[in-house]
Amino acid sequence: MKISELEKDLKARAKAAFSLDDAAAAPFALAAPPPHIKADASIAWPIAGAKLLKKPPLKIAEELKAALAGAVDAEVVPPGFVNVKFSPAFLFAALKDLEKPGCFHRPEYAGEKINLEFVSANPTGPMHLASGRGATLGDSLARIWKELGAEVATEFYVNNVGRQVEKLGLSLKARLEGKEPPEDGYHGDYLKDMAAALPKEAAGWTDAQFSGYAVTEMLKLHKADMAAFGVHFDRWFMESELHDAGGPKAALETLKARGMAYEKEGAVWFGAASELDSDDKDRVLVKADGRNTYFLNDIAYHLNKFSRGFRRLIDIWGADHHGYVPRMEAAVKALGSEKGTFKVIIHQQVSLLRGKEVVKMSKRAGDFISLKELIEDVGTDACRFFFASRGPNTHLNFDVELAKKQSNENPVYYVQYVHARICSIFDNAPAKGVDPAASFDEAKAAINPEERALMLKLLWMEKTLADCARDNSPHHLTTYLTELAALFHSFYDQHKVLDPENREVTAYRLFLLKAVKSMIARGLGMLGVSAPERM
Secondary structure, three states: OOOHHHHHHHHHHHHHHHHOHHHHHHOOOOOOOOOOOOOOOOEEEEHHHHHHHHHOOHHHHHHHHHHHOOOOOOEEEEHHHHHEEEHHHHHHHHHHHHHOOOOOEEEEEOOOOEEEOOOOOOOOOOEEEHHHHHHHHHHHHHEEEEHHHEEEEEEEEEEEOHHHHHHHHOOOOHHHOOOOOOOOOOOOOOOHHHHOOOOOOHOOOOOHHHHHHHHHHHHHHHHHHHHOOOOOOEEEHHHHHHHHHHHHHHHHHHHHHOEEEEEEEEEEEEOOOOOOOOOOOOOOEOOOOEOOOOOHHHHHHHHHHHHHHOOEEEEEEHHHHHHHHHHHHHHHHHOOOOOOOOOEEEOOOOOEEOEEEEEOOOOOEEEEOOOOHHHHOOOOHHHHOOOOOOOOOEEEEHHHHHHHOOOOOHHHHHHHHHHHHHHHHHHOOHOOOOOOOOOOOOOHOOOOOOHHHHHHHHHHHHHHHHHHHHHOOHHHHHHHHHHHHHHHHHHHHHHOOOOOOHHHHHHHHHHHHHHHHHHHHHHHOOOOOOOOOOO
16 A cells, blocks of 8 residues: 555545545645654644634544544644554555556546646757756656656757747858858857858858758757757657648637737737736737737647647746746637646756856857756766756756765765665675575564664655655655665664575565665656666
8 A cells, every 4th residue: 555545545534534525635644754753654634624623733633543543553742743653564565566567656647648848949059058957857757747647748849930040040151151140140169060061052052041951950969969868859849840730820810719819000919918817918929010929839839739639738948938927828828728737837047166166158159058068077867866956946056076076975976876785785695695585574574763764765755756746846856865865874884684694684674675776766767867786
């Protein structure tokens, strides 16, 4: 039985005992108590339910304890907590459940079909650090949602149409001719390399051909960067596909049919924004000269996603797009979507540090450090773990020197080392005369405090993933893995694992460490970080 299954059973008992409806019982939850509390789980619901039931929390806690009798060993603690202790049988059964496929699936994600769009960097230059943070956030969330049972399709939207692409082509043309790019063009040295590789016939190309070539080459680099970063996209969606299929026109017709578009001063506007409780003013969809705005094209793209059968749309954008969120929320709602089906996750910028010194620019990319340079410097594992270690709303200071350290000061090394150490223990078992697959009598196992702490931490992984999904951030998982690693080190410093003279204890501890190794590997895998067997 999983923690969530036990929680469901206890909640049902509480609902019956207090005659609660679903809304009143919603806050009921099993939570991991703080370290100083000697309990396996804690229930704070009596405090939340005091106002509803018009009883003192301690009184409710006593009644709840009685209702849970026979299911768990519980005690009441002021001001109204019910602390729970799990039986050894529950602990061993729950650990075995962690070996089953789909062990983290939760009913609320069954049938969930999510379109997750992230990175979507303009194909006008190398990917930068913010792209790496967005890639880590999106790819990790996709993996976590899949572990919880959702169906997730990942997507990269390529803006290969518009003025910025035209400027890129003009900048490449200028480099070929030995000139400086236009003032509002692209000045990074990467275009010099691209110009040097142009075919001879490029001298007679049109501006559009330069733009097309530049986008194609930049997209190759973007795909290579994402592959090196361990990020897979189910689809690279070209904006030109949208235009070829008449997407903007269809979106405009949909908005007009819903009374959400009107004409004024020769332009077409998105209207009734104030009625949608999101954007604060009307926005132009089609300019007076007949050109579509980026806003209309983006609306068409999201309409396209809904037309492909996705029930939830989640976009991950950089902090510079924060002001664009309200209008897109209003527009998607105007398309007829239900509230909550569209979500934008904003992630903050990244500052690169070498010790205390801020690294500001790159000679190759221009006025920023490229993601490729950082990967080459510290490696994919450190990049992804560090990017995932803070919530998206938090500014991230990335310490390059720390990320390169091969010591326990480096959090990713600290976690990976646990996996490698446990692999080494299993490798050494035969030489010590120990069968690593030997069974043991669970009823005779004496669980010491360090072992119990490891067991409990393993069981709370399910809740950790649910927290990641709730907060749209994998940082809970990096914290969890670091804490699990610390508990392993505490156990290993105090207890011998391979002891041929005590085969029952050895088999029991190898069973426990196998579960720790598996959870470390799975957790790192959800972050896109490797789990090395040797370090």
